[in-house]
Amino acid sequence: xxxxxxxxxxxxxxxxTTRDELPDEQGASITYLIRKANxxxxxxxxxxxxxxxxxxxxxxxxxxxxxxxxxxTGREFLQAYNTFNRFADSFGLTI
Numbered sequence: 001x002x003x004x005x006x007x008x009x010x011x012x013x014x015x016x017t018t019r020d021e022l023p024d025e026q027g028a029s030i031t032y033l034i035r036k037a038n039x040x041x042x043x044x045x046x047x048x049x050x051x052x053x054x055x056x057x058x059x060x061x062x063x064x065x066x067x068x069x070x071x072x073t074g075r076e077f078l079q080a081y082n083t084f085n086r087f088a089d090s091f092g093l094t095i
Contacts, residue, residue, distance in 0.1 A: 011081075012085070013036070014033060014051065015051075015056065015070055015077065015081075017032075018033070018070040021036065026062040027069040030044065030065075030066060033048070033068065048068060055074070056077055057071060058070075058071045
């Protein structure tokens with residue numbers, strides 16, 4: 001049986017990648033995030049746009065390409081998400 005990731009899990013994966021696994025200090029490119037999050041370009045573009053508009057990611061331009069870094073608010077959100085995720089897991093629930 002194939003297990004699909006929820007929208008929140010994908011957001012958690014993107015925020016974790018931009019927090020922990022940046023190839024350089026300018027941020028992660030969309031191509032890098034597509035590979036790490038294993039998601040299509042069309043879908044990740046919408047998610048990144050939402051995360052930037054909500055202040056969870058910062059978008060910068062480097063050498064004509066957009067790069068993404070986690071913001072302070074994004075770090076706080078990710079910490080709360082991980083705490084809640086562990087809590088839900090302890091009851092056998094998935095979010």
